[in-house]
Amino acid sequence: MIDLRQLREDPDRVRASQRARGEDVELVDALLSADERRRSAGSRFDELRNEQKQLGKQIGKAKGEEKSALLERAGTLSAEVKAADAAQREAAEEQQRLLLGLSNLLDPAAPVGGEEDFVTIEEIGQPRDFAAEGFEPRDHVDLGRMLGAIDTERAAKVSGSRFYYLTGPGALLELALVNMAIAQATEAGFTAMITPALVKPPAMEGTGFLGQAAENVFRLAEDDFYLVGTSEVAIAGYHMGEIIDEDKLPLRYAGFSPCFRREAGTYGKDTRGIIRVHQFDKVEMFSYTTPEEAEAEHLRLLDWEKEFLNKLEIPYRVIDVASGDLGASAARKFDIEGWIPTQGKYRELTSTSNCTEFQARRLDIRMRTDQGNRPLATLNGTLCAVPRTIVAILENHQREDGSVVVPEALRPYLGGREILEPINK
The missing domain is CATH 3.30.930.10 (Bira Bifunctional Protein; Domain 2)
Structure with missing residues (x-):
């Protein structure tokens, strides 16, 4: 597979390579989109996990109504973390599937044609x-x-x-x-x-x-x-x-x-x-x-x-x-x-x-x-x-x-x- 950093930094080169091979150019944009979704879902997951850790510390110190409210938020947060994790995995799987469908980048010296x-x-x-x-x-x-x-x-x-x-x-x-x-x-x-x-x-x-x-x-x-x-x-x-x-x-x-x-x-x-x-x-x-x-x-x-x-x-x-x-x-x-x-x-x-x-x-x-x-x-x-x-x-x-x-x-x-x-x- 190709280096994702190359794809992000120079997608036009990847598009040109696909075009010269006579292969699907739209695959490049689909892959870029999946990569963005994966990174976004990953960031969201990290944010929620961090909040979950902080909440756990607060629950240990809280009492009474405050503790009840924090526990309620913890339950909601747990569901959000699971959803974000699932979204991250789904995007990663889609990215991998698309990445495996992309051919190697052509050497610029290779002749173009059939x-x-x-x-x-x-x-x-x-x-x-x-x-x-x-x-x-x-x-x-x-x-x-x-x-x-x-x-x-x-x-x-x-x-x-x-x-x-x-x-x-x-x-x-x-x-x-x-x-x-x-x-x-x-x-x-x-x-x-x-x-x-x-x-x-x-x-x-x-x-x-x-x-x-x-x-x-x-x-x-x-x-x-x-x-x-x-x-x-x-x-x-x-x-x-x-x-x-x-x-x-x-x-x-x-x-x-x-x-x-x-x-x-x-x-x-x-x-x-x-x-x-x-x-x-x-x-x-x-x-x-x-x-x-x-x-x-x-x-x-x-x-x-x-x-x-x-x-x-x-x-x-x-x-x-x-x-x-x-x-x-x-x-x-x-x-x-x-x-x-x-x-x-x-x-x-x-x-x-x-x-x-x-x-x-x-x-x-x-x-x-x-x-x-x-x-x-x-x-x-x-x-x-x-x-x-x-x-x-x-x-x-x-x-x-x-x-x-x-x-x-x-x-x-x-x-x-x-x-x-x-x-x-």
Whole structure:
């Protein structure tokens, strides 16, 4: 959540942020009104409680008719105190409800606009010219079938659409990618984590996934658990309710977990293959740091993502995501989109978001400084979303006969294997 002091001091900035996101601007005024009611009710409660204390002292000294009058006033005052307390709680609950509905303040540097209004920062690598090589590239579904690596037909039989099996070299490819990602992250100083895939509501709400993103979250209603769409949720909740010494920052974690997404609103999109699926595995980087260092940490996370894709020799571009396409928690987000030859376009492979103090305030995570305790900043960045990375590897490194060249950096994690061969070759 945002800092209420910022809202009071500069509501126009909050309104502008909401407007740029394409979200409800009137929420700002409703929140200001609730905040005023809460503070007014709080002041009234304090006044009445103070009068009640003073009255108690007077009753102890009074006698006769004076004491009777004071006792009568005490009875009336008790009811007024209860009413003021109830009004204060009601206003506070309304304020909290509205505050949780407000998205993070945009970074002024973030592009303003919708999904297509991103800004391209750089393009790395040159897409292959398959025509010049004399053959038409196969898509990852055909390649996966030839290699005995991907089976979506049997997955549909077992689980329905948007599920898949990785078999043989496909399964080994996932394990190699995960191990390579964790190795890079730990070498960079991240603590490796295997995180829960089921979380309680406070963790999901605290990270901002029960607002605009709620439609894509799987919930187990009977047990009141949520299936995470990213290990960001579990890692952000790891220090929930804690105070961390400033000199221990940054804290960096690399979490591996299965991820689950309903993919609501994507009917008819990416129904072929494993680009958009309900369940997948991912390695996620997560940083706790000081607010002053958050912008620099954001660029570091981006550099680690670029390093990983450079090793895989996949052409990609880096984009600065526009305001209307940001999640509620992100003040700014960079996506890395890999080139998919058979689609003739770039598709998102990783992203990294600077969530500033937004998640820390919601999860009550603070840092201990010489000047007192205050919220810290959280950031996240995908190092490897496995299915889409496999898609990019297969399609960009395929050969005419359906075999696939394994990127050199990945070979040590595949037992030195250099080529993935078709099973019927």
